[in-house]
Amino acid sequence: DQQVKQNSPSLSVQEGRISILNCDYTNSMFDYFLWYKKYPAEGPTFLISISSIKDKNEDGRFTVFLNKSAKHLSLHIVPSQPGDSAVYFCAARAQTGANNLFFGTGTRLTVIP
Amino acid sequence: DAGITQSPRYKITETGRQVTLMCHQTWSHSYMFWYRQDLGHGLRLIYYSAAADITDKGEVPDGYVVSRSKTENFPLTLESATRSQTSVYFCASSESRVGGYTFGSGTRLTVV
Numbered sequence: 183d184q185q186v187k188q189n190s191p192s193l194s195v196q197e198g199r200i201s202i203l204n205c206d207y208t209n210s211m212f213d214y215f216l217w218y219k220k221y222p223a224e225g226p227t228f229l230i231s232i233s234s235i236k237d238k239n240e241d242g243r244f245t246v247f248l249n250k251s252a253k254h255l256s257l258h259i260v261p262s263q264p265g266d267s268a269v270y271f272c273a274a275r276a277q278t279g280a281n282n283l284f285f286g287t288g289t290r291l292t293v294i295p
Numbered sequence: 296d297a298g299i300t301q302s303p304r305y306k307i308t309e310t311g312r313q314v315t316l317m318c319h320q321t322w323s324h325s326y327m328f329w330y331r332q333d334l335g336h337g338l339r340l341i342y343y344s345a346a347a348d349i350t351d352k353g354e355v356p357d358g359y360v361v362s363r364s365k366t367e368n369f370p371l372t373l374e375s376a377t378r379s380q381t382s383v384y385f386c387a388s389s390e391s392r393v394g395g396y397t398f399g400s401g402t403r404l405t406v407v
Binding site: 184186188216218223224225226227228231271273282283284285286287288 | 328330335336337338339340343353385387395396397398399400401
């Protein structure tokens with residue numbers, strides 16, 4: 183069973199508008215959440231993260247929100263730029279065990295100029 | 296060059312052949328990982344290693360073998376390739392348990 187789910191395989195947004203990417207998880211033992219961005223023919227690159235003891239983390243145009251009671255997190259990109267067009271993966275790490283990240287299936291964001 | 300490199304970038308092999316994908320990192324990171332990326336599944340962990348000579352299975356280990364005799368290298372071997380192993384394979388490393396990963400550029404493997 184997929185422990186980290188991204189139910190929207192794709193999202194299109196106009197340049198300058200807000201992009202909201204969503205992620206749900208099932209394991210309440212996850213203590214750390216990350217977003218990765220992936221361009222074609224490249225490996226994923228780290229974008230932003232949040233600890234389970236926080237509900238918001240902001241870095242420039244990117245903000246991640248965590249709602250532990252709903253087991254839901256979201257990534258907000260404001261304003262969206264054409265260079266943000268990529269596949270975004272949500273990932274989560276369990277508290278115990280090795281440093282294993284569980285990834286979602288990804289959301290392809292297209293920012294329309 | 297510093298970083299994490301995977302080779303080859305592209306590989307076509309026949310069913311039943313053995314094939315090894317290479318991964319090399321220059322940071323001396325303790326943790327290394329192999330993931331495969333498939334449509335509809337995202338990234339799934341095949342094997343991971345917490346240090347040299349320490350490896351363990353991930354979500355989808357069947358049909359794969361890893362070794363880690365040196366900290367900087369983490370090769371992934373498909374002992375007898377099958378068409379279901381056609382995928383994009385990513386190697387990653389991490390300095391510590393609390394760190395995020397740095398990924399290589401991937402190897403696109405096609406099994407015919």
